[in-house]
Amino acid sequence: MPTAPPAAETAVVAGTVHQLKVALRDVQPPVWRRIQVPSAARLWDLHNVIQIAMGWQNFHLHMFAKDWVEYGDHHSSEYDVTLASLLPDPGEWLAYRYDSGDCWDHDLVVEKIHRPAPKALYPRCSAGGRACPPEQRRPRGIRRPAARCHTRVTGSPAPNATSRRGVASARSSENHWPRPSSPRSTERTPGRRVKF
Template identity: 45%
Template sequence: MSRQIFQLKVTLSDVTPPVWRRVLVPGGYTLDRLHRVFQLALGWQNYHLHSFDVDGVQYGEPDPDGELIVRDELEHRLDAVLGKGTRFRYVYDFGDWWEHEVTVEDIFGADPDERYPVCVVGERACPPEDCGGPFGYRTMLAALADPAHPEHDSTRRWLGRPFDPEEFDPHRASTLLRRLC
């Protein structure tokens, strides 16, 4: 029997135009590995906490202080908690609150000639870490787009690098993902 591959579409909520990725992930991956797939495919830096919400059940890294009640993501595989058509939420960075809507678009047998996980397509750059969530990101984009904006220069200095919100390369994302294998 061939391995099951989950085709997932991950869309960043409250960001327009949409930032999204389509990834192919082995069903045997645990949710902690799925978190790493999302981090690399989207372009996050894994600086912050995260959680999954699947049908009202929270998964993530257990809180040693017991303040955040989640099921241990290391103990739950995709093929045990997700099915075709399942929609769930992935939240990254509880301060900026980057919410992602995720849909299991398909489940199929692995192609023996393909290495998984892989990012097959997507659009737009991931927002920079710590830019203030969706509202801060909109403000940042407005400042970058207008050289006369009062925060244009300070925003460019804060970024410290060029930023093109339209840029995304699925091949680069797949190269990063293959390091998970």
């Protein structure tokens, strides 16, 4: 089974921070977050940061995928792979699927890799837009073929897939959780603290 290259083979310098844009796929208007995570973070750590930043409750299985290699609950170990080894350069892309029943697919793109800011705490959510759809129940008006969910997370959506338009309702379209104005938002969430 293919594995990610060791951290020594990447251009990422120790002590750096990955800034990622996380966007929920097939949802209009867009639901997204900008997160900053230490480059040494494992994919398991990144999963926890995404859960907190997007407002998911971690009720379901998840997986990451890059170059047709899958990492997650039933795939290659996400405990052994770091951001630095898997995403060494800005512009690199990673797929994340949460809930294999509803298939909430996310695109993660490295916007930049930088040194940590003085006195800043990481990981953190620095910006975002709109609330995620409610978990454990499908929003009204959402219909799509069952085949949509059974495509590989790294592939494109099925050609007949119905877009999830209107998932974020008008009254919640400007909400996002946690509030990105707090640089310590992941630290202040009771019971959901992430450490590296």
